[in-house]
Amino acid sequence: MSETVNLEYIIGGVAFVVLTAVIFWLFTLSSRVRQLTEKVNQNSKSGQEQQEVIFSEINALRKECQSLQSQIKQAYSGIEQKDKSTQSLLNQLQNNQQQQLELITELNNKVLLLEQDNEPNRLYSRAKKMVELGADIDEIVMECELSRAEAELLLAMQRQSKSKSA
Known part of the structure; x- marks a missing residue:
């Protein structure tokens, strides 16, 4: 111009x-x-x-x-x-x-x-991180706004992942 x-x-x-x-x-x-x-x-x-x-x-x-x-x-x-x-x-x-x-x-x-x-993906990523750090189900449900079933599923997946790598 x-x-x-x-x-x-x-x-x-x-x-x-x-x-x-x-x-x-x-x-x-x-x-x-x-x-x-x-x-x-x-x-x-x-x-x-x-x-x-x-x-x-x-x-x-x-x-x-x-x-x-x-x-x-x-x-x-x-x-x-x-x-x-x-x-x-x-x-x-x-x-x-x-x-x-x-x-x-x-x-x-x-x-x-x-x-x-992408907001839900962030919540799941945060919940996964909390699981890795040893948070319990109640903490995950409160902090990440997930249902109890979702939190339990994440914990189960983490346990399964640990048992495969061990």
């Missing part, structure tokens, strides 16, 4: 620099046109040839201005397209992030369910 934000800043910065340069250049051209116009007015008495040269320079400058305006419009159009593309990427990233958050929530819920499903 930070890459798209950085890209927007870069595009905006480039556009700002280009537009600033264009405005400065237009200002310079405008100044030159003004100077030439003043020169024409001053030299109107000096001859027709000088006026034609100056007018041709003015026309050339006008054509340059028109060309530059066209380039500015194209640059602006390109910036708009990149902005739309960046916005689209940002929307996709936000959608992906939302989907990932939903998936994480779903997985957390499944883990909780699995942990809850």
Whole structure:
């Protein structure tokens, strides 16, 4: 997401620099046109040839201005397209992030369910450990929340296991 934000800043910065340069250049051209116009007015008495040269320079400058305006419009159009593309990427990233958050929530819920499903196994493991440590049936029933028959079965299995290993 930070890459798209950085890209927007870069595009905006480039556009700002280009537009600033264009405005400065237009200002310079405008100044030159003004100077030439003043020169024409001053030299109107000096001859027709000088006026034609100056007018041709003015026309050339006008054509340059028109060309530059066209380039500015194209640059602006390109910036708009990149902005739309960046916005689209940002929307996709936000959608992906939302989907990932939903998936994480779903997985957390499944883990909780699995942990809850394994609760009886923990009680049996604890009861088995208590049997190995020599606890009696009443202790096992109270501590592990097992029925008396389950506790007796665990004790019998422990005795059988000891007799096989001995």
